[in-house]
Amino acid sequence: MLAAKKSTPFFQKLQHQVMSFLYQNDLSKLLPLYSSKWNPHLFGQHYQEHFAPLKNQKLKILEIGVGGYDDPYSGGDSLRMWKQYFPKSMIYGIDIVNKKALEEDRIKIFQGSQDDELFLKNVVAETGKFDIIIDDGSHRNDHVIKTFKILFPELNDGGIYVVEDTHTSYIPSYDNWSKFSSNDVAPHWAEYGGSLDLYDQKTMMNFFKRLVDCLSHQEFIHPEYTPNYFDKHIVGIHFYRNQIFIHKGDNTAPGNVVENNILRPEFLQEIGIKSLTELNLEFPTIDDPTRL
Numbered sequence: 001m002l003a004a005k006k007s008t009p010f011f012q013k014l015q016h017q018v019m020s021f022l023y024q025n026d027l028s029k030l031l032p033l034y035s036s037k038w039n040p041h042l043f044g045q046h047y048q049e050h051f052a053p054l055k056n057q058k059l060k061i062l063e064i065g066v067g068g069y070d071d072p073y074s075g076g077d078s079l080r081m082w083k084q085y086f087p088k089s090m091i092y093g094i095d096i097v098n099k100k101a102l103e104e105d106r107i108k109i110f111q112g113s114q115d116d117e118l119f120l121k122n123v124v125a126e127t128g129k130f131d132i133i134i135d136d137g138s139h140r141n142d143h144v145i146k147t148f149k150i151l152f153p154e155l156n157d158g159g160i161y162v163v164e165d166t167h168t169s170y171i172p173s174y175d176n177w178s179k180f181s182s183n184d185v186a187p188h189w190a191e192y193g194g195s196l197d198l199y200d201q202k203t204m205m206n207f208f209k210r211l212v213d214c215l216s217h218q219e220f221i222h223p224e225y226t227p228n229y230f231d232k233h234i235v236g237i238h239f240y241r242n243q244i245f246i247h248k249g250d251n252t253a254p255g256n257v258v259e260n261n262i263l264r265p266e267f268l269q270e271i272g273i274k275s276l277t278e279l280n281l282e283f284p285t286i287d288d289p290t291r292l
């Protein structure tokens, strides 16, 4: 029987180059070649669907989380994949570890934490606004929410913000650890800040579920309501398994039965009143999800 011959690093590199050239138009095939992401086929299929229309544009793309963790020379797979897929775009990476060694033509990397507002603002001051932002960094619920609040305004209209690995919403954290285990020593993944409670307001899933209402803010019957930044600029939210896509654009078109959060005159007339004040209604307070 012939022993299988192990391919040399040179041959492996050549094979990777050939395959990535052949698959350069399809992220569902390209992602498994490059990336250490969870379920590359599933993620890749959604990336392909949302990113294909932007492929040949000249974009600025930011990914939070370069990969390789503490090793400054390891990681960068997804940055190289975006570079291959978006031939005219500039790819930026952010990591808490110094990953400068992985920079190359069209790939620039900044060192800092995704929950550091000043650092993020300094990055944007250097790069300008982005067209795509992908959060694949710490996966801590508080970080993901804070980073979105800071960076979503730094996305151009028509841009897409992606959050990966949303499953950390469901991992019990230190503050609810005792409900999960009698062992006092919680493992490191308790740092993600998730919860066993599906409606826990601290989790990223609840934060992004709340933003679904922003899509319909023009339909709220609420005379004192002032639309917030997310209301006015989120035009689509797509939830998939462990991955969310938020599309940015102009969401200020008037409502259907409502205008400026007041029922249109013809609908007031239908219920026999001239103004909503005649009903003496008390409107509930609506939280502001943009607040840091």
Ligand SMILES: C[S@@+](CC[C@H](N)C(=O)[O-])C[C@H]1O[C@@H](n2cnc3c(N)ncnc32)[C@H](O)[C@@H]1O
Binding pocket: 035, 036, 037, 063, 064, 065, 066, 067, 068, 069, 070, 075, 076, 077, 078, 079, 094, 095, 096, 097, 112, 113, 114, 115, 136, 137, 138, 143
């Ligand atoms: C899952 S890996 C990224 C994988 C990479 N995006 C890929 O698909 O190949 C997560 C990275 O986030 C970095 N990271 C962890 N905490 C961070 C933080 N607070 N801010 C920025 N990066 C962080 C880690 O050092 C690690 O390299």
